Amino acid sequence: MSEVAPLAGYTVGVTAARRADELGALLERRGATVLHGPAIRIVPLADDAELVAATRALLRRPADVVVATTGIGFRGWLEAADGWAMGDDLRRTLAASTLLTRGPKAKGAVRAAGLVETWAPESESNAEVLDHLLKSGVDGHRIAVQLHGEPLRDFVDTLRSAGAEVLEVPVYRWTAPSDTAPLDRLLDAVLAGQLDALTFTSAPAAASVLRTAERRGRYEAVLDVLRDRLLVACVGPITAAPLAGVGVPVISPARARIGALVRELATVLPARAVRVRAGTSTLELRGQAALVDGHLRPVPPAPMAVLRALAASPGRTLPRPVLGAVLRRHSGRTESVDEHAVETAVGRLRSALGTTDLVQTVVKRGYRLAVPAS
Structure with missing residues (x-):
């Protein structure tokens, strides 16, 4: 079995303008999917x-x-x-x-x-x-x-x-990007929960992200995600200052270097992964993928939301209405999610994991991870 790259299964946002290609290549070399939205433009x-x-x-x-x-x-x-x-x-x-x-x-x-x-x-x-x-x-x-x-x-x-x-x-000297569409798409991904980490290599980029969120009327929503749900990584304390000033926790490497930033992410993100036993297998939940006995299995967003809910209570049966509420929160919908949508999500989850053995149906009750008896 080949070794899985440390950032495989994770999606990382890059806000850099200068050296963005270098940072993106280093992240991709470690298995990450990179979404680039330059937050600033460098005046020649x-x-x-x-x-x-x-x-x-x-x-x-x-x-x-x-x-x-x-x-x-x-x-x-x-x-x-x-x-x-x-x-x-x-x-x-x-x-x-x-x-x-x-x-x-x-x-x-x-x-x-x-x-x-x-x-x-x-x-x-x-x-x-x-x-x-x-x-x-x-x-x-x-x-x-x-x-x-x-x-x-x-x-x-x-x-x-x-x-x-x-x-x-x-x-x-930095100014706002001439084309803000990539940064807007990056912020959309932040709000949709499609990123696992967001990187900054300059203080102006950090400040620009906050200004852009404010311009779009999503300042508090973006701050909530940055504070509580997304790993924010800055190349050093100077870069982190605008974010720290509004209460966003950040990680930074000991040395303010792009390579060190990538190595820090490659250590911290896998350490945050959820690991559980299901059946005879070991599951590790990463971003939008799961490692099943060390094999990377991409999982679509809605089925991943179901898997995370099941893994949070391993072995416990979650009723269909509970999983429906999980899917509703994931999609941002206001109306309830019916049982058919839950069954569809579970079916897609089993397909993504490559086996039907890991997620069990409990007749007339709901679904559970097949946690072995202790």
Whole structure:
């Protein structure tokens, strides 16, 4: 028997714009079904008037200190400056400044540009960089901070309160997606219970999902699902901040990396699976599939709702009206579900599981999992 991939049977939502293909491929390699709805759009660097203006401002009045926060952002800034015929001037200006780098990737990008950082923190924490600056003294200093996707409001405001003049350099600025249809479909899947996990790789994407839900008049409904029924995974604490602020529990890997995020999901989701014995078989309920003695068996949504109800009370007979209520809640219908619909769902469940032995009919009473006697 071949080993089942850790995320087989699970559907994972991806909200990323940049590196969405990479994240999706990593998830699919571990067996997941991926639903992509980009929550943001990246403004191309070469077309970003704000980045051009910030670069010109830095060249006119060089900064005493330049903070490089990300490797990809720093490299992109230099490449864009080359395209505007400002690259050489920018490198000379940076070389004459005190360069601080946040983390090894930013340090690598600085050195690849032929520059040398003055200081880098032990961690990859903005807080440690800020603490170093404040201890060094910033009153009266001009400090350029390379941003990456989201404002560093607390960081910048603290420096200004301490007397620094701060120039924000907005590399990779985010805006709303030009086509919101994929994100709308992703939110529909969230509300319909068709996702097992939702991933975020940037704080702007998290904020955009909440704004889109509010725009559609489904804010509270989406929040209820994110808080109680869906596993929400963020690449790191900065990304998680907009969600944590509205009470959404999240999981994050120890290191803020896409690969680590996927590995975290591949550990946490299978650990949440429901496992029961039925007949001589072991069942493991995953997303929209069941492992029957280690073999993956896709199960349609309505029969899966029935299977989950039966597995929640293994061996107990559930009457047809109870299972009808399960199907009604699953479908979102207001009218009752008749016994024929229950029988149809059970029949489809048995077909999906590949055997009639696991779900027993209790004459005139209902259905039960064939739990062996203890």
